[in-house]
Amino acid sequence: MNSKTGNIAVRWTLLSLIALGIALILTGLAYLWQNEDADLAAQGQTPWYVAEPASHAPQSSAFRPIKVVKEFEPITEFPTVSVGDVGERLNPSELVLGVTIGKKSRAYPINMLTGPSREILNDTLDGHAIAATW
């Protein structure tokens, strides 16, 4: 083997090692990311990818959200039905958030309150402006 072929072999070995290193790092990062998303999922939040922070993004050093999602229009109008008209749309074992104000009660099914665009429903119940959040 002459010295020129030897150099090429060394160069390719080094390049392969670097490529392998990068692949390992990427795999590691992907693994961590997945775990974080699994944690968020366990907390009942839909995993989401970071959007550009809004201009009014948090400045407070004491309160830093883990992720800032893009802005969504507030939900202020949505259909409601009476208990008798729900039919098969809800399963008895599904979770709901329930609230009573005065003589009025309303349930918010958690499976309909899930996901960044859904986690806040602006509502009015018995004349009171409320927000159901999850």
Add this chain to the structure above:
Amino acid sequence: MYDKETGSLWSHILGEAMSGKLKGTELKQVPSVMTTWGQWKESHPDSSVAMLDPTAKRFTTKYFRSLDHFVLGIAEGSDAAAWSLAKLDKNPVMHDTWQESPIVVLYDKDSFSPRMYGRMLDDKQLNFRFVDGRLEDTQTRSTWNLLTGRATGGPLKGKHLVAMPAIMSFKRAWQAFHEDSEYR
């Protein structure tokens, strides 16, 4: 959580604006309950239901695999206290005090629903217990609905307990937002 009007950033677990124009402002928390549709339907037959396209399927009773990961918590000012669902599962009636007022923390095992009520009624203090699956107060032996806080039978029939603004939370979220919370 932002408000559209001022762009202030709110913590939904604290109900307080953390930054922006409204920083330090607190929202009033409305007492609510996390329960199953089956239980809600039975105890609130006259209620309405928000009906949007579902965005998930996983939030059913199966979600409560590890009860010790969940607490029922209440907070006001710098005071905070939380009751573990695992403890409530073993002892579903816990008499306690919150900010010097007598309260009772109740738990319905079938629907994994914790509730907290004040237990003063017209200047009388009540104690509760389960008898054959029915919730009753020991003073008058009236029967109570755990979900609504309303007496459904006996001398106090029609009376209401005052629901406290306690929320169900992941224990570690509660710990993060209320570092000095008591655990009972």
